[in-house]
Amino acid sequence: MTRLVYISGEMVPEHEAKISIFDSAIMVADTVTESTRTFHKTPFKLDEHIARLYRSMKLTHINPQMTPEQLKKITLDVLAANLSNYEDHQDCWIVHNISRGLSVPGADPTKQLGAATVMIFTQLMDLRSWANFYREGCHAVTPMSRMVPSQSLDPRIKNRSRLPYTMAEMEVKLVDPLAQSVILDLDGHVAENKGGNIFAVINGVLKTPTTVNCLAGVSRATALELAQKLGIPTQETVLLPYDLATADEVFFTSTPYCIMPATKFNGGVVGDGKIGPVTKRLLAAWSELVGIDIVQQALAQIN
Ligand SMILES: Cc1ncc(COP(=O)(O)O)c(C=O)c1O
Structure with missing residues (x-):
């Protein structure tokens, strides 16, 4: 039709x-x-x-x-x-x-x-471009372009003036065609991805940037709610590239894929290079919340 x-x-x-x-x-x-x-x-x-x-x-x-x-x-x-x-x-x-x-x-x-x-x-x-990341994790990369500062445009205003995000994503894909951007703000703090929010698990605490420099993602809020229900401590805080490079786990959140694990950051391995236990628990809790195995739904599109 x-x-x-x-x-x-x-x-x-x-x-x-x-x-x-x-x-x-x-x-x-x-x-x-x-x-x-x-x-x-x-x-x-x-x-x-x-x-x-x-x-x-x-x-x-x-x-x-x-x-x-x-x-x-x-x-x-x-x-x-x-x-x-x-x-x-x-x-x-x-x-x-x-x-x-x-x-x-x-x-x-x-x-x-x-x-x-x-x-x-x-x-x-269509989840095909993300599906394999549920198995192997993606490569998170910082582009040379920085976020439009919140002092110029509050990132909570979800808008279609997308050239800055597209440039950032283009730059990381020149480094690795499958890379996903981790855009930094002007202070060098981790902000967000061109279409997602960023999380790191550090010493058992699930950390994500505050909405001073990123969109207040609906999926970001869901991940925080699910973590709290599972008894995983959460913190909205400043994160630096160092924190992602040394984190036990890193993932992105966004409406289509919900949670996308990252197992590499700027060419280095995140944690032990495998999708970590907190990421897996959150993916399972999310699937339970929506009554669909979100990983299987995506994988079915590429198998
Ligand atoms: C710049 C940006 N950050 C984060 C997100 C994630 O937001 P949500 O979880 O509401 O999809 C999006 C979604 O499109 C976005 O465009």
């Missing part, structure tokens, strides 16, 4: 969804965003994603002209309209992109001249 997408008030086949070349999404990359995933075709923490989206819109003064409840209803309608596109064992993303709408060159770019452009679509949860 053709995918149906939502664009500014209408649900249409994807080839009919069009935006103007003058949309602020293109003119100034002036778009806030969310990516939610399903487990068993049910959205995971959709309320938290919508709440974060509305916080991003409050800060950027983008007015979607609908309430969070209305947006949630439309989101669930888009999912329902597309569910038959996915097989029983498959899940999907639900993506929200909301731009300020038409931008007229020369006008004050901070003004929303008309309706915001609200775009919502689903997409197959």
Whole structure:
């Protein structure tokens, strides 16, 4: 069945969804965003994603002209309209992109001249590029580009102005085509990945940067909640590359893969080079929480 997408008030086949070349999404990359995933075709923490989206819109003064409840209803309608596109064992993303709408060159770019452009679509949860990392761990690498400082743009505003993240990811992939970025802030503190948060297990404590320099990831919060339930001490703190290089375990968190273990950092081995016990316990707890073996679901896509 053709995918149906939502664009500014209408649900249409994807080839009919069009935006103007003058949309602020293109003119100034002036778009806030969310990516939610399903487990068993049910959205995971959709309320938290919508709440974060509305916080991003409050800060950027983008007015979607609908309430969070209305947006949630439309989101669930888009999912329902597309569910038959996915097989029983498959899940999907639900993506929200909301731009300020038409931008007229020369006008004050901070003004929303008309309706915001609200775009919502689903997409197959394709886990193939991460799946093998559940078996072997990935290579975490620090790029030469640093985070846009929080003093310039608060990283908690989840937005589509992605060039800095793309540059950072490109730089690490020049070092190792399968590398995943560990972007540092201007002080050299570990911040985040281009699409994920970063954790280290150090002397039995699960540590992650504070949200001073990274997105308040929904998966980050889930990992912290699960650790607390399992009795694993947690700490939000400053981490340096030294801490990752000497950690017992390192992993990333993000909506699609939930937890992605890293067994190498900047060419060196993390811990004993194998996926560690805390990472495994958290992956198991996450699978239990959502009623799906998340590792098997990903591995099934590459086996
Ligand atoms: C820059 C950045 N950091 C972290 C994350 C992880 O956030 P979440 O766990 O809510 O997916 C994302 C997600 O896309 C991101 O874009």
